[in-house]
Amino acid sequence: MAGGRHVVVVGGGIAGLTAAWVLLRDGDPGLTVTVLEGASRVGGKLRAGSIAGVAVDEGAESMLARRSEAVELAREVGLGDDLQPPATAGASLWxxxxxxxxxxxxxxxxxxxxxxxxxxxxxxxxxxxxxxxxxxxxxxxxxxxxxxxxxxxxxxxxxxxxxxxxxxxxxxxxxxxxxxxxxxxxxxxxxxxxxxxxxxxxxxxxxxxxxERPAGPVFMGVRGGVGRLPLAVAGAVVAGGRGSIRTRTTVRELERTPTGWRLITGPTNAPVPIEADAVVLAVPAAPAARLLRPHSTVAAVELSSIEYAGMALVTLAFRRADLASMPAGTGFLVPPVDGRRIKASTFASNKWGWLAESDPDLFVLRTSLGRAGEEAVLQREDAELVADSLDDLREAVGLAAEPIDTRVTRWGGGLPQYAVGHLGRIACVRDAVERLPRLAVCGAVYEGVGIPACVASASKAAAEVLAQLAGPYARPVH
The missing domain is CATH 1.10.3110.10 (protoporphyrinogen ix oxidase, domain 3)
Known part of the structure; x- marks a missing residue:
């Protein structure tokens, strides 16, 4: 591969950041990578926060350990010593x-x-x-x-x-x-x-x-929260000087050039072009469809047909002294048929040893609300979602204490829905994208919504781009 090539990754979630890291790790020393993220922060649906002075996750809190991709990535970016399995097991159904x-x-x-x-x-x-x-x-x-x-x-x-x-x-x-x-x-x-x-x-x-297979933890967490993972990957991307990350930068258009791509950012009355030899689209289906529409109607139509579901997470902190008792185990799930307001609760201070060590006098738990078709849940006030959670917890586990701190996090349109025929739709998208030179796609919509699946998808996209950059520029196939 010739030196001096520039790849732009659109999307700064775990998939986009992983793609950038793999490109820099495996690419030619002259390769540079720019990550463009429309939001004010990187990490996508993984986010670290705090409540009552202790670190918590505001998105996914664990990753499947029996798929190695995410755990290996965490080790590569310096989090190996902070990987921890759950401190206890035993979930329930309410x-x-x-x-x-x-x-x-x-x-x-x-x-x-x-x-x-x-x-x-x-x-x-x-x-x-x-x-x-x-x-x-x-x-x-x-x-x-x-x-x-x-x-x-x-x-x-x-x-x-x-x-x-x-x-x-x-x-x-x-x-x-x-x-x-x-x-x-x-x-x-x-x-x-x-x-x-x-x-x-x-x-x-x-x-x-x-x-018959070797035993080991099913899930793995990170001391301080899985939300640290994208931040560590972002740090690795920029550490060597060949990678850069721009937040608050939305890509409005994608144009072909004689040797690659031009991405249009900035306001419509003052567009800012960015030249790239190759592009990785690591964004949800709707923005990917918008950017691909001028170049592949098939990919745009198939991606536009994929629906997303939103949800809200309510994190609650209590003084242990105020709790009469809490059940053992990691928490419980709630079947929709039972008609409850919450769909799950995680007893975070039971589940994660590092959280209990951070403040032994504190007990943190969280609930989740909202399923596909229940978007109205996300429009409710924070206080209402907290009250709904407390009402259900009171009935489920006898929780009578009042929290000393609360935090509500909404993930609107956060989870792609794998409807019947999903694999066929994705196959059509991939076939269409393969006809576009030096462009690849990755993320939760393609091969799985879990962290390891997103990491694997990103690694595959990065490898595809590197392979294309190693050869002559191919004109688009129509």
């Missing part, structure tokens, strides 16, 4: 009027072991009695994509979906199980669906195979 243990032996709520499920009390006797029919049902092979909710309900009944699958999927996507793609969201179940056999037996086989 359903059917009580806090009940999350039954062991499931894949995204789909049971493979009925004994702990029966003991948990999560399902009614009728719901439990429906599950064994799975073995007697005639084989049905799902050749095309199907929603998680439809597939599981047809095999095991609606109660399994409503009280087990829905709250777990909702915690990841803030969506509806009856709308979310099986192939995109729970791909490990797809071979079972395509075989047409027993779902319970298939899940049991998956669990048996997992038990």
């Amino acid at each position: 359903t059917r009027g009580a806090l009940r243990p999350m039954p062991r032996g499931h894949v995204m709520g789909v049971p493979g072991d009925l004994e702990p499920l029966a003991a948990s009390g999560v399902l009614s006797p009728a719901g439990l009695a429906r599950i064994p029919l799975d073995h007697a049902l005639a084989p049905h092979r799902y050749e095309d994509d199907v929603s998680v909710g439809r597939y599981v309900a047809e095999r095991l009944g609606h109660e399994v979906v409503d009280r087990l699958v829905e709250p777990l999927l909702g915690g990841v996507y803030a969506g509806n199980a009856y709308d979310i793609s099986l192939a995109a969201a729970v791909p490990q179940l797809l071979p079972i669906a395509r075989s047409g056999g027993s779902l319970v037996a298939g899940v049991r086989a998956l669990l048996d195979a997992a038990a």
Whole structure:
């Protein structure tokens, strides 16, 4: 690759920052990278904050450790010594009027072991009695994509979906199980669906195979909050002098040039062009569609069809002395069918040892509110969301104390919805983008909403751009 090349990354979330870091790490020493972020801060949906004087996450608080990409990135940027697994385990479900243990032996709520499920009390006797029919049902092979909710309900009944699958999927996507793609969201179940056999037996086989693999933490956090990760990556990007980050810089247009791309920023009456040999788009579907529309109608149309869900996080700090008691474990999920206001609560001071060490006299927990189609929740006043959270916590765990500090964080349109057919839409987008020279896309909309998936998506985009820069400039394919 010739020296002096310049790559612009549009978007300063974890995907964009990772793409910039990989470009600088693996590219020619003469390569320079500029990250353009429209907001006033980098990090996207990962954000570190504080409450009552202690650090907390205001976005995602953990990352899947059984996928190595995010943990490896954290180590590369100097956070290796601060990686910590949860200090405790044991989540619950607040359903059917009580806090009940999350039954062991499931894949995204789909049971493979009925004994702990029966003991948990999560399902009614009728719901439990429906599950064994799975073995007697005639084989049905799902050749095309199907929603998680439809597939599981047809095999095991609606109660399994409503009280087990829905709250777990909702915690990841803030969506509806009856709308979310099986192939995109729970791909490990797809071979079972395509075989047409027993779902319970298939899940049991998956669990048996997992038990044979080396044990280790499922999730990992970062001392001081996962929100430190994008800041550490940003620091690594600018440390060597070849990378720069500009916030409050929205890209309004993307133009082709004879050897690359021109990005138009600044106000419409005083546009500021930025020349680039290559571009990585690491932004949500809507802005990506807007920038790609003049160059690929197919990519723009497919991206524009992807919907997003918003949610709000309420963080509450209490004096431990004011709490009569709090349940053990990491917190609880709430099935939408139970009609509660909150959809989950995390007992952060139980879950993260570093948080308990920061102030042993403080107890921090948080709740989440809002699912797909519930955008009105985000319009409510902070005090109303706090009051709703406290009312539900009072009923769920008997919490009677008043918080000494509160914090409300809204993530409007934060989570892409992987609707049925999502993988096909993304395949169309990728095929269209591949026809555009020296341009790549990455982020949560493409290969997964979790941090490791975003890191992997960004690494792939960076590798694609570096490969294209190593060869001659190719004219667009129409």
